[in-house]
Structures are given as C-alpha cells and as structure tokens.
Amino acid sequence: ARPRVGYYYSGKNGGQLFNEQMQKLTVKQFQSVPVVVNESASAYDAICIMFLEDVGTLFVVNKKSRLAGILSRKDLLRASMGKQDLESVPVSIIMTRMPNVTMCKPEDTIVEVANKLINKQIDGVPVVREIEEEGAIVHEVIGRLTKTNIAKAFVYMASDDLHT
Amino acid sequence: ARPRVGYYYSGKNGGQLFNEQMQKLTVKQFQSVPVVVNESASAYDAICIMFLEDVGTLFVVNKKSRLAGILSRKDLLRASMGKQDLESVPVSIIMTRMPNVTMCKPEDTIVEVANKLINKQIDGVPVVREIEEEGAIVHEVIGRLTKTNIAKAFVYMASDDLHT
Numbered sequence: 043a044r045p046r047v048g049y050y051y052s053g054k055n056g057g058q059l060f061n062e063q064m065q066k067l068t069v070k071q072f073q074s075v076p077v078v079v080n081e082s083a084s085a086y087d088a089i090c091i092m093f094l095e096d097v098g099t100l101f102v103v104n105k106k107s108r109l110a111g112i113l114s115r116k117d118l119l120r121a122s123m124g125k126q127d128l129e130s131v132p133v134s135i136i137m138t139r140m141p142n143v144t145m146c147k148p149e150d151t152i153v154e155v156a157n158k159l160i161n162k163q164i165d166g167v168p169v170v171r172e173i174e175e176e177g178a179i180v181h182e183v184i185g186r187l188t189k190t191n192i193a194k195a196f197v198y199m200a201s202d203d204l205h206t
Numbered sequence: 207a208r209p210r211v212g213y214y215y216s217g218k219n220g221g222q223l224f225n226e227q228m229q230k231l232t233v234k235q236f237q238s239v240p241v242v243v244n245e246s247a248s249a250y251d252a253i254c255i256m257f258l259e260d261v262g263t264l265f266v267v268n269k270k271s272r273l274a275g276i277l278s279r280k281d282l283l284r285a286s287m288g289k290q291d292l293e294s295v296p297v298s299i300i301m302t303r304m305p306n307v308t309m310c311k312p313e314d315t316i317v318e319v320a321n322k323l324i325n326k327q328i329d330g331v332p333v334v335r336e337i338e339e340e341g342a343i344v345h346e347v348i349g350r351l352t353k354t355n356i357a358k359a360f361v362y363m364a365s366d367d368l369h370t
Binding site: 059060061064065089092093096098115116118119120122123152153156157159160163165189190192193194195196197199200201202 | 221228256257260280283286317320321324329353356357359360365366
C-alpha cells in the first residue's frame with residue numbers, strides 16, 4: 043500500500059508537506075519485474091527476448107545469477123549495425139559491464155533514481171540487493187526501475203484522489 | 207477537523223494547491239528540440255542520425271516539412287534484424303505513419319502526455335502545431351516530449367526550492 047499525504051500541524055505549509063511526500067516515494071513502490079539474460083546468450087537471443095518481453099533494457103547475469111552487465115536497445119542497435127553475425131556474438135561482448143552499471147536499491151527514492159537516469163542518459167537501472175559471497179560484494183537483481191516507472195510516479199503524485 | 211495549512215485561504219489545503227500546480231505543468235515548459243528526418247531518407251541514415259543526435263525517437267517529415275510519421279529505436283532495431291539492405295529501405299516503409307502518430311500540443315499538460323506515453327507504451331511524442339493547408343489539417347513539428355522530460359518535471363516538482 044502506498045502512503046497517503048497526511049495533513050497535521052507541523053509548522054510546515056501544505057506545499058512543503060506534499061513536497062516531502064514526493065521526495066519520500068521509493069523504488070520499492072514503483073519498480074517493475076526485471077528481465078534477465080544469461081551472459082552466454084547471443085546478441086540475437088537478447089534482441090528476441092527484448093521484443094518478446096517488450097522491455098528497453100535487459101540485465102545480464104552470470105552463471106550464479108548475479109548481475110554481470112546491462113544491455114540497452116541502443117547497445118543492440120549498435121551491434122546490429124556491425125559486420126558480425128549476431129548469433130555468434132555473446133552479449134558479454136556488447137553489454138555495459140560491472141562495475142560500470144548504474145544500479146539502485148529498493149529503499150532508494152524515486153527522485154534519486156530520476157536524477158541518475160537524467161544525468162547518465164540511460165533508460166533504466168536494475169534494482170539490486172547486495173550479497174557478500176566468497177569475500178566479494180555481488181548483486182542479485184530483484185527489480186527494474188525505468189523512466190516509465192518515473193512517469194507513473196508523476197501521474198500518481200498529480201492524481202486528485204491522493205489529496206481529497 | 208483538519209487544520210488549514212495553505213499559503214492563503216482558498217478553501218483548499220496546501221496539498222490540493224500543490225497538486226493543482228503539478229497538474230498545470232505544460233509541455234511548453236519542459237519540451238526538447240525535435241530531431242527530424244526526411245521521409246526519403248534510408249533506415250541506415252536514420253540510425254546514424256539517432257546515434258549522432260543521441261535521441262530515441264525521430265520524427266519523419268514530408269517534402270513540405272509536415273509530420274509524416276515517427277521512428278523509434280525499436281522500429282529501427284526490428285528493421286535491422288530483417289534481411290533487407292538498410293541503405294535501400296526508406297524510413298517511410300518502417301515508420302509509424304500518420305494518422306497513427308500520437309502527438310501533443312505545447313499547451314497540453316505534462317500529466318496528459320505522461321498518461322499517453324504510459325498507455326501507448328511509447329518513449330516520446332512530437333509537439334505539433336496544427337496548420338490548415340489546401341483544405342487539410344497538417345502538422346508542423348515544433349518540439350519533442352519524452353519520458354526524460356517527464357523525469358525532469360518530476361525532479362522539478364520534488365525540488366525544495368519550489369516551496370520555501
């Protein structure tokens with residue numbers, strides 16, 4: 043359940059309360075289901091999955107199902123313009139690889155992620171949980187947060203029902 | 207009874223005022239510059255322009271510079287997977303053609319456009335001005351409104367500066 047804006051006396055005006063409410067929206071409230079592909083899959087497979095699942099961003103995982111990289115439509119379009127055979131190019135060659143992947147956590151705010159997407163000019167980020175495995179920090183992919191989710195958060199905050 | 211915490215007495219609480227302010231944000235305030243391509247250009251040219259200008263959506267115009275269609279990264283990725291030679295395929299074959307193009311006007315609200323982008327699962331729309339030419343309504347492309355602009359509007363509304 044999403045929190046509602048409360049009106050109580052706090053020495054702040056309603057605009058400030060609303061503003062705080064907007065700043066407190068979290069990834070967890072708006073995230074989507076992640077779509078992942080194994081790092082051994084081909085670029086051709088990745089394009090098929092992207093169309094089948096109708097997403098703009100795929101997360102690439104290793105054999106242990108930990109985040110290895112990220113693939114955008116732009117990466118796949120670039121690859122498809124190359125001379126190579128897409129069925130023989132593994133996604134691990136064309137993806138943006140860890141640790142260069144921009145990520146977020148379920149408890150991050152929507153505003154923080156919106157700023158990341160704007161500043162890095164990307165469409166979406168994986169929502170991850172950090173795990174320590176064999177002395178290293180690895181990332182389990184538990185969600186997906188894209189500009190579509192931001193648009194939904196915008197519509198949610200602008201909705202009349204929230205404030206009556 | 208809940209205390210009134212608005213800036214001035216209007217019979218509305220501050221949350222409602224803020225909410226109205228959010229609903230009043232317009233396309234004009236947040237739109238970007240449009241990137242257009244002529245309908246006689248090839249799919250190959252379109253992909254090059256998309257990378258050079260770093261946009262996800264191109265607007266296709268006819269000889270009279272009126273809106274003829276729209277091209278997304280998804281359309282170009284689909285075309286690049288086909289067997290045809292991209293240099294010999296004109297964009298007019300692969301674009302979404304008028305009158306099936308979702309558009310908006312400068313005075314439309316950001317909320318309206320956000321809902322269109324979400325419901326139609328598209329990344330952006332052309333901002334157009336309607337013109338009557340030779341007895342028909344045609345469209346001049348004057349801007350571009352994408353999910354990035356929505357994210358910027360979200361960050362703007364969540365900013366502290368706005369409400370102090």
